[in-house]
Amino acid sequence: MQLPPDFAQHSPEITLPPGHDRVAVHCCCAPCAGAVLETMKQQGIDAVVYFFNPNIHPETEYVRRRDELIEFCTLIGLPYAVGDYNVRDWFAAVKGHEDEPERSARCQLCFNLRLLGTALFAKEQGITLFTSTLATSRWKSRAQVDAAGQAAMAATGVTYWAQDWRKQGLADRRNQLVKELKFYNQTYCGCVYGRLNERKTKELHQRRPRPQVSAAKQGES
Numbered sequence: 001m002q003l004p005p006d007f008a009q010h011s012p013e014i015t016l017p018p019g020h021d022r023v024a025v026h027c028c029c030a031p032c033a034g035a036v037l038e039t040m041k042q043q044g045i046d047a048v049v050y051f052f053n054p055n056i057h058p059e060t061e062y063v064r065r066r067d068e069l070i071e072f073c074t075l076i077g078l079p080y081a082v083g084d085y086n087v088r089d090w091f092a093a094v095k096g097h098e099d100e101p102e103r104s105a106r107c108q109l110c111f112n113l114r115l116l117g118t119a120l121f122a123k124e125q126g127i128t129l130f131t132s133t134l135a136t137s138r139w140k141s142r143a144q145v146d147a148a149g150q151a152a153m154a155a156t157g158v159t160y161w162a163q164d165w166r167k168q169g170l171a172d173r174r175n176q177l178v179k180e181l182k183f184y185n186q187t188y189c190g191c192v193y194g195r196l197n198e199r200k201t202k203e204l205h206q207r208r209p210r211p212q213v214s215a216a217k218q219g220e221s
């Protein structure tokens, strides 16, 4: 992994909310974290990255995403910590919602668990603020991520920083860094149910009969 020459050269001016001097940043993977951590680095924000994602299945996928994030943090010089891979707790939290699609109640419960874990980590470290890179993906519901952040704040007293990490050019920069740093291209959100849905969708496309092309249409340019 090699940083592009313009890394941390033109990040948006984003500062910590007043009254806080450090932030715990929940990160699900390097692609979602890239532009956010670049901004924090350039703006001199004192950040600690927290990888806490027991939703990711199978374990080989978990290790791949975790290790890529660790490599990126090491390269840019940001401290990080890794939470427990407590798969049992995650399955218990989403029980009864296995067949639901993405952006459903299952995803809300999944975010709740991960952001509560992050707020507890922050509290343990004496950090008064936390945020998450989860909503940098356009597939995720920012409202659900923020609701999880607010719930974790109410439960722990640690402030949730509800910054929109897609604004101020960060969505484009995210995609640019994914390409330039050649981050691993994930094909599903993370959990086994999301993976099964992705397979089902693919199979459906493969089974669908090819449309008949008429002779007239074949000649169209």
Ligand code: SF4
Binding pocket: 055, 056, 102, 103, 106, 107, 108, 110, 111, 189, 190, 191, 192, 193, 194
């Ligand atoms: S689809 Fe993604 S957000 Fe939803 S439950 Fe699975 S891992 Fe969590």
